Amino acid sequence: TIPEVRDGHVCWLTSRLLDDDIDAPRYLSLPGPRLLYGAERVRGQSTVIGVEGYFDALTLWGWGLPACAAGGVSLPSDALETLCAARAIYLAFDQDAPGQEAARVLARRLGPRLRLVTLPEGVKDVNELGHRSNGERVFRACLQDALQQAAQPERVESDRQEAA
Secondary structure (H helix, E strand, O other): OEEEEEOOEEEEEEEEOOOOOOOOOOEEEOOOOOOOEOHHHHOOOOEEEEEOOHHHHHHHHHOOOOEEEOOOOOOOOOHHHHOOOOOEEEEEOOOOHHHHHHHHHHHHHHHHHEEEOOOOOOOOOHHHHHOOOOHHHHHHHHHHHHHHHHHHHHHHHHHHHHHO
16 A cells, blocks of 8 residues: 655555556555655655656655656646746656657656656666666666757757757
């Protein structure tokens, strides 16, 4: 069971099925609107890492990184308000087709402050990296790659202006 804690109080809960072979919903949550998991941890931060899953966020917190989880492929209703102060949002959604499509949609909504993080070939999500001895180092390298890719258009524009 994973609680969302705000102002020291649990305001929402979700639980994950431990045995994926059982024919039942993978997650079971309290009724009501889904909240941005970890909102209190990232509110007001200039840099935020957004992930799809709760365990992805827990992995990043273990590495000391400012992360929040959408809890699926769409943003909860409180997400945009929570992320308004962030100058850079790194989005590391799952590498499957739904996760990557959601990342492209969110990139259009969040604009130039968004940096898409690509995980290594064969890695499904951040939590999977968390199970590897070098996972944190690999993820930080992925963040650096996303930063460099985001800077390239600016560098190209700067080069154009200098040439003119």
